[in-house]
Amino acid sequence: MLDASVDCIKLLSLDGHILHMNRAGCLALGVSPTETEFGMSWHKLLPEEVRDACLNAFAEAKQGKTSRFVGMSQVADEPVAYWDNMLSPVFNEYGQVKEILCVSRDITVQRLAENKLQRIIEQDDLTGLLNRRAFSRVFKSHLRVAREHQQQLGLLLIDLDYFKHINDTLGHSAGDHLLHTLGQRFQHCFDANIVVSRLGGDEFAISIPNLKSQQQLTDIASIACQQMDMPIFYNGQSINIGMSIGCAIYPRDAQNSSNLLKCADIALNDLKGSGRGGVRMFNHTMFKILENTTRQLTLARSLIKSNQIIPFYQPKVRLSDSQVVGFEALLRWYDKDQQLQLPSQIFAAFQDYELASRISEMMQIKIFQDIQKWIELGLQPLPISINAAPVEFLRDDYAEKLLNRLKQFGISPDIIEVEITEQSLSERGSNYVIRALNLLKDHGIHISLDDFGTGHSSLTRLSNYPVDCIKIDRNFVERMHTDCSALAIVKAITQIGASVSLNILVEGIEKPEQVDTLKECNCHTGQGFYFYRPLSYDHAMELLSR
Structure with a gap:
C-alpha cells in the first residue's frame, strides 16, 4: 500500500538509519526498489548542502516535535529533485519516541518556478549581474563556507572613475551602454566560482571564494581593470574610463561580512582620496586615517552649522x-x-x-x-x-x-x-x-x-x-x-x-x-x-x- 503512494515514505531509527522505505523513496534516493534490507544512514544519501537542515529537523523530531525542511536529491544524471520533508515522531505505549516517520513530497516544479522568480528578482536588469540583494546573500554564504573550511575569502569593491561625467556629457544612454558592456565582460572573464555583482550606479563587487593568496586577489583585480582597457564605443565615440578597486581578505582583515565590506570600502576611499585609478589593498592603518577623516568631517559640519567660518x-x-x-x-x-x-x-x-x-x-x-x-x-x-x-x-x-x-x-x-x-x-x-x-x-x-x-x-x-x-x-x-x-x-x-x-x-x-x-x-x-x-x-x- 505504501508503494502506491507518490510520496517518499521512510521509517527511521533514532540513530537516523532507514528501517523501511517505499518504492518512491527508493527511486528518489537511488536505492533498488526490490531492496528489503535497508539500514543505511538517511542523511548520508542526501546532497551535502542539505545535510545540516536534515540533521536539525531530525533532532527536533527526536524531541517529540513534528519538524520540516526542504531537501533535494539527485540520482545519476537525472535532474535535481526538491522535496518537502515532514518528520513526525512515532511513540511507543509509554509515550516515548521510538521511531521517526518521514514523508517527503515532490515540490520540484514549484521550486524551479520559485528559483526562476528568484533569479529575476536578484538579477540586475542592465548588466545581467547579481544585484545588491543577491550579492549580500551569496557573499554571506561564501563567508560561511570559508569559516567552516578555514579558507580565505577575497572581496573587491569597484568604483568607475568619473562615471557621472559620461552621463552628463554624452547622456544616460551612453552610461547605460558602458555599464551593460562592462557587465557582459565581467560575466565572461572570471572563473565560474567567482561572483560579480552590480551594487548600483557605477559600483560593482566581486567575491572570490577559497582564495589562495593576496597575489591571486591582486591578479583578479588586474583582470577587472583590463576590461576597461579594451575600447567601448557609443555612437562612434570612445567612452572608456578608469576604475578604482578596494580589496579586503577574510579572515585577515575582518571576521564577518559587514566588516569585510567596510574594509574594502575603506581601501577604495583611501585610493580615491590619493588619486583615482588602480588597486588598493586594505591595511589596518587605514582605520586611523578613517578616524581622522571622520573627525575632520564632523568638525567641518559643525563649523558650517554654527556659521563659524x-x-x-x-x-x-x-x-x-x-x-x-x-x-x-x-x-x-x-x-x-x-x-x-x-x-x-x-x-x-x-x-x-x-x-x-x-x-x-x-x-x-x-x-x-x-x-x-x-x-x-x-x-x-x-x-x-x-x-x-x-x-x-x-x-x-x-x-x-x-x-x-x-x-x-x-x-x-x-x-x-x-x-x-x-x-x-x-x-x-x-x-x-x-x-x-x-x-x-x-x-x-x-x-x-x-x-x-x-x-x-x-x-x-x-x-x-x-x-x-x-x-x-x-x-x-x-x-x-x-x-x-x-x-x-x-x-x-x-x-x-x-x-x-x-x-x-x-x-x-x-x-x-x-x-x-x-x-x-x-x-x-x-x-x-x-x-x-x-x-x-x-x-x-x-x-x-x-
Whole structure:
C-alpha cells in the first residue's frame, strides 16, 4: 500500500538509519526498489548542502516535535529533485519516541518556478549581474563556507572613475551602454566560482571564494581593470574610463561580512582620496586615517552649522616697494578657546563635494559682504583671490554660482581672482574645469594657478587654459638658497611665464634675502609672513585706509 503512494515514505531509527522505505523513496534516493534490507544512514544519501537542515529537523523530531525542511536529491544524471520533508515522531505505549516517520513530497516544479522568480528578482536588469540583494546573500554564504573550511575569502569593491561625467556629457544612454558592456565582460572573464555583482550606479563587487593568496586577489583585480582597457564605443565615440578597486581578505582583515565590506570600502576611499585609478589593498592603518577623516568631517559640519567660518586676508605686495596690490582670502575660525585655527584641521572636507561647496559658498558670501562694507566706507577695494577646491568642479555649475553671487552683492567681477590647483587641471582639465574657467574669464574674473611646480602641469600645457597668473610654491622659496635646483626652477618659471604673458606671484616669503633673490629673478609680486600675516576684516580695513 505504501508503494502506491507518490510520496517518499521512510521509517527511521533514532540513530537516523532507514528501517523501511517505499518504492518512491527508493527511486528518489537511488536505492533498488526490490531492496528489503535497508539500514543505511538517511542523511548520508542526501546532497551535502542539505545535510545540516536534515540533521536539525531530525533532532527536533527526536524531541517529540513534528519538524520540516526542504531537501533535494539527485540520482545519476537525472535532474535535481526538491522535496518537502515532514518528520513526525512515532511513540511507543509509554509515550516515548521510538521511531521517526518521514514523508517527503515532490515540490520540484514549484521550486524551479520559485528559483526562476528568484533569479529575476536578484538579477540586475542592465548588466545581467547579481544585484545588491543577491550579492549580500551569496557573499554571506561564501563567508560561511570559508569559516567552516578555514579558507580565505577575497572581496573587491569597484568604483568607475568619473562615471557621472559620461552621463552628463554624452547622456544616460551612453552610461547605460558602458555599464551593460562592462557587465557582459565581467560575466565572461572570471572563473565560474567567482561572483560579480552590480551594487548600483557605477559600483560593482566581486567575491572570490577559497582564495589562495593576496597575489591571486591582486591578479583578479588586474583582470577587472583590463576590461576597461579594451575600447567601448557609443555612437562612434570612445567612452572608456578608469576604475578604482578596494580589496579586503577574510579572515585577515575582518571576521564577518559587514566588516569585510567596510574594509574594502575603506581601501577604495583611501585610493580615491590619493588619486583615482588602480588597486588598493586594505591595511589596518587605514582605520586611523578613517578616524581622522571622520573627525575632520564632523568638525567641518559643525563649523558650517554654527556659521563659524570666516575669511582672513593675506596681502599680496609688489616686491619693488612693498606696496599692497591685493589680498588672498584664507579660511579661518576660532575654536572654543578663541584660538585661531587653520583649514588643515578640516582638510577632508575639501575632498567632499557637498561640504566643500557649502564652505565655499559661506566664504564667498562673507568675502563679498566685507567688500560691500569697504565700499560703503568709501574705501577702494583691492583685487581679492578666492580658493576653489578641485572637488567643487565635479558638477558643471561652479562658474554660474559664483557669477550669480557677485551679481547678488553688486561686486565687479574684475576685482575677483579664482585660485585653482594643478590637481583641478590634471583631473578634469578637458571637461568641467575648462568650461568654468572660460566662462569666468569671459566675465572679467582672473584665474590663478596655485602651488605651481608641485603637480603635473607644465608651462606649455598652461597655454591651453585661461590662466592669468601662476603662484610659485613656497617649497621652492624655502630651498632656493640651499638647493641650486630650486633656484633654477624659480628662474625658469619666471622667465618662461613672462614669455607666455603670465603673471608670477611667489608664496611663502619669510626673509629679506628671499626678497632680494626673487627680485633678481624678475619676480615682481609675492606674499608671506615677511610682509604680512593673514589679517582679520578690521585689520585689512585699516590697511586699506592708509
